[in-house]
Amino acid sequence: MKLSLEQVRHVANLARLSLTPEEEQRYLGQLSAILDAVEQLKSVDTERVEPTSHASLAESILREDVVEPSLDPEKALANAPARVGTSFAVPRIIE
């Protein structure tokens, strides 16, 4: 399965990754090779097979709706690259 350069750019855009022209070329080749290798799955008959989305046993994971202490705002903000008051600060969103 040979990817096109447009497809690589589209996927990079979806993944919010800016790639250099060299990276685009490298991933084009490598992803095409990996996709070739996974093509073999097409030969498996899965017509009547249910997908497995999780490896754990099926059990109820609900718990009581009880308020418990959560992370202190100062601690939560301690690693913020930029903050204003008790909020994370980011560059302008609306031009």
Next chain:
Amino acid sequence: MSASELSELTLLELASKLGKRELSSVEATSACLARTEEVDPKIKAFLRVDARGALAAAEASDSRRKRNASAGLLDGVPIGLKDIFLTEGLETTCGSRILEGFVPPYDATVVKLLKEAGLPILGKLNQDEFAMGSSTEGSAFFPSRNPWDLERTPGGSSGGSAAAVAAREVFGALGTDTGGSIRQPAALTNTVGLKPTYGRVSRFGVIAFASSLDQVGPIARTVGDATALLQILAVHDPRDSTSARLPAPDYLRELEGGVAGMKLGVPREYFVEGMDPEVEKAVRAAAQAFEKLGATIVDVSLPHTKYALATYYLIAPAEASSNLARYDGVRYGLRAKSAKSLREMYFQTRAAGFGPEVKRRIMLGTYALSAGYYDAYYLKAQKVRTLIRQDFTAAFEKVDAILSPTSPTPAFKLGEKLDDPLAMYLVDVFTLPCNLAGLPGMSLPCGFTRAGLPIGLQILGKHFDEARVLRIGRAFEREHDFHRRRPPL
């Protein structure tokens, strides 16, 4: 007791000496720190050593022991942690530039459990970035080296953990295993590595790679040591919605039960072309050893094994691409300084912060989940995953556990597979079906090549049957002395 005698003790032997007050935790912890100072410049297992924190914990442990108020069997035993575990107040990078300088505001549940049990934490161990890799060459900082041959990899992604244990820098360590990341480095370094059943150990505070596959487990020098660590970790955690509510048995009590009367399966699909003949010979010899101990060896088939690699390399990157969306420069970690808009900040931060393998997997996963390809790739892989799981269910109707090689080859040279991602992915061909099926699996030493490189035996068990996997491993270990050999450092 000299420092070198001390470092030769197993974790359980040390625990016993601490219990009898023949040794103090400060002595043991200082010996580990001295050993690390001596050998780690060669091994490069540690990303950071927390001498002050470890010694403070050791002093607290000694004072508990003096008051006869020990926190448990392993109170005072120093250990190391893969850098994927959040440690409150201690930098945690997951081997990535994007988390450089990140100081977690809380402990992972497993870290909390270890601290409550009194174990001093010596520091954070190297790994492939975000646990994506099989050699530690994917670490953004430096590769670790195999104590058995410094030109070779200790395996990965928990390679720092395995190398530190093998080099006697720590008595045990925690790793994580998404496709073999505990078992493969254990096999390559002559250590014991256990990946518990999915759900047995909490993932809360463990930096996520592929959430339906990730599991936490111990790496140690003996089966008994790994067992003692699992006992601390195997606790239900309400903060992880996939954590099992099943109470853990007393693993240590069941450890010496032997294998007489057990049926052990050897899957024919796990002996493939390209496997190192010395690895095959050692694993076949191990199977014979189990027969001598009273087990029956049964030929079993896991027919979908050949699809496991492709299945894994769609599911794991897809889940990773979602999990790693959180590294956007907003709340923690790296932020690109020059970005003028929020959108630019995302693109530039992620471009600067992620290494080549992580970007490759994000790209692959995003592609597999993208509109028009989801059914053909991700959904298809999830269906084949069901078939792989069913293979094991059918095999476990006939046998109590399964034996196989852990890795098709012994440790390879650093740099050897760096330019060929597919060759690197093949390293995990025998370990990743276990993750896809959510089973417990262990690697333990079962021999050496003529060149002196360790070989690992893999034991796979039924869901939540860790006790039996450990017992089988212990039965083998009792009859052999591979695990006692010390790397030539």
